[in-house]
Amino acid sequence: MRPTSCDYAANVTLGILEGKWKLLLLCHLRNGTKRFCDFTALIPGLTQKVLTYQLRELETHGLVRRQIYPVIPPKVEYSLTPYGESLIPLMDLMNLWGEKHKERLLESEHIG
Amino acid sequence: MRPTSCDYAANVTLGILEGKWKLLLLCHLRNGTKRFCDFTALIPGLTQKVLTYQLRELETHGLVRRQIYPVIPPKVEYSLTPYGESLIPLMDLMNLWGEKHKERLLESEHIG
DNA sequence: CGGTATCCGCAACGATACTG
DNA sequence: CAGTATCGTTGCGGATACCG
Numbered sequence: 001m002r003p004t005s006c007d008y009a010a011n012v013t014l015g016i017l018e019g020k021w022k023l024l025l026l027c028h029l030r031n032g033t034k035r036f037c038d039f040t041a042l043i044p045g046l047t048q049k050v051l052t053y054q055l056r057e058l059e060t061h062g063l064v065r066r067q068i069y070p071v072i073p074p075k076v077e078y079s080l081t082p083y084g085e086s087l088i089p090l091m092d093l094m095n096l097w098g099e100k101h102k103e104r105l106l107e108s109e110h111i112g
Numbered sequence: 113m114r115p116t117s118c119d120y121a122a123n124v125t126l127g128i129l130e131g132k133w134k135l136l137l138l139c140h141l142r143n144g145t146k147r148f149c150d151f152t153a154l155i156p157g158l159t160q161k162v163l164t165y166q167l168r169e170l171e172t173h174g175l176v177r178r179q180i181y182p183v184i185p186p187k188v189e190y191s192l193t194p195y196g197e198s199l200i201p202l203m204d205l206m207n208l209w210g211e212k213h214k215e216r217l218l219e220s221e222h223i224g
Numbered sequence: 225c226g227g228t229a230t231c232c233g234c235a236a237c238g239a240t241a242c243t244g
Numbered sequence: 245c246a247g248t249a250t251c252g253t254t255g256c257g258g259a260t261a262c263c264g
Contacts, residue, residue: 009210010135010203016213018130020257023122036226050257052227062216073225074264083216090205091122097202098121101128104174104195132237148246162237164247185245186244 013090016061019054021046026084026091029064033079063087125202128173131166133158138196138203141176145191175199 017023021043028034028042039051055078058064063084069075129135133155140146140154151163167190170176175196181187 008136008139008207009214010139010206012210012213013206014126014129014135017126023126024120027120027122045258047258047260048227049229049259053257072264074227076226086212087209090202090209093202093205094122094125095120097199098124100198101124102121157238159238159240160247161239161249165236184244186247188246 016063017087019057021050021054022058023091023094025051025054025058026063026080026087029078029080029084030088030091033077035078036076039078058084128175129199131169133162133166134170135203135206137163137166137170138175138192138199141190141192141196142200142203145189147190148188151190170196 024043025039028039034042036051036055039055040046040048043051055064055066059066062081065079065081067077067079069077136155137151140151146154148163148167151167152158152160155163167176167178171178174193177191177193179189179191181189
C-alpha cells in the first residue's frame with residue numbers, strides 16, 4: 001500500500017543512499033573488499049575526511065563492514081555486508097535509469 | 113558494465129530524486145493529477161516556496177507536466193509524464209527496501 | 225596507513241510577508 | 245489560487261594541517 005502521509009518509506013532509502021560518494025563506494029565494494037587507501041586511489045577528488053564520514057555512515061546503517069587489523073602500519077578493510085548486498089538490485093536499477101537518462105539528454109541536445 | 117570512474121550513472125538518478133519532498137510529490141502524482149494547493153494540503157510542513165522549487169525541478173527533468181489554465185483565480189495542474197512514470201518501478205523498489213529497513217530497525221531495537 | 229581536528233563556503237531548506 | 249521576494253539557518257562537502 002502506498003502512503004498518503006509524510007513518512008514515505010522510499011525516502012528512508014533515499015536518506016541512506018544520499019551522499020555525494022556513497023553509491024560509488026558501494027559500487028566499488030561490489031568488486032570486493034577494499035582498503036581505505038584503495039578508495040582514495042580509485043576516486044580522485046575524494047578527501048580523507050569525507051571518505052571517513054561516508055564510510056562511517058554506511059557502516060552505521062549496516063551496509064558496510066569495517067574490519068580492523070591490529071598491525072603497524074594500520075590495516076583496515078571495508079566490505080559489503082549481506083544487508084548491503086540487498087541494495088544491489090536497487091543500485092542496478094538506478095544505474096540503468098541513469099544511463100537511459102543520459103542518452104535522453106544527448107538526444108534532446110542533438111535535436112535542439 | 114559497471115563503472116570504475118566517477119560518473120556512476122546511478123548518481124545521476126540520485127541527483128534527480130534528491131530533494132526532501134520529491135519522492136513524496138511523485139508518489140502523490142501516481143494517484144492522479146494534482147493542483148498546487150492539493151500538495152500543501154496533503155503534505156504538512158511543506159511551504160509554498162519549497163514546493164514551487166521542487167516541482168520546477170521535476171518539471172525541468174521532464175518527470176512532471178505543468179498545465180496552466182488561464183482563468184481567475186489561477187488554476188495549475190501537475191501530472192506525471194510518461195517519462196516520470198518510467199521511475200515507478202524504481203520508486204516501488206525504494207519503497208520496498210525502505211519498509212524492510214524500518215522493520216529491521218524495529219527488530220534491532222527490540223533486541224537491544 | 226588510516227585516520228582527527230579546524231575552519232570555511234555554499235546550496236538546500238525554512239519562515240514570513242507580499243502579489244497578480 | 246498559485247505563486248514571488250527576502251532573510252536567516254543549517255549541514256554537507258571541501259581545504260588544510262596534524263597524529264598514533
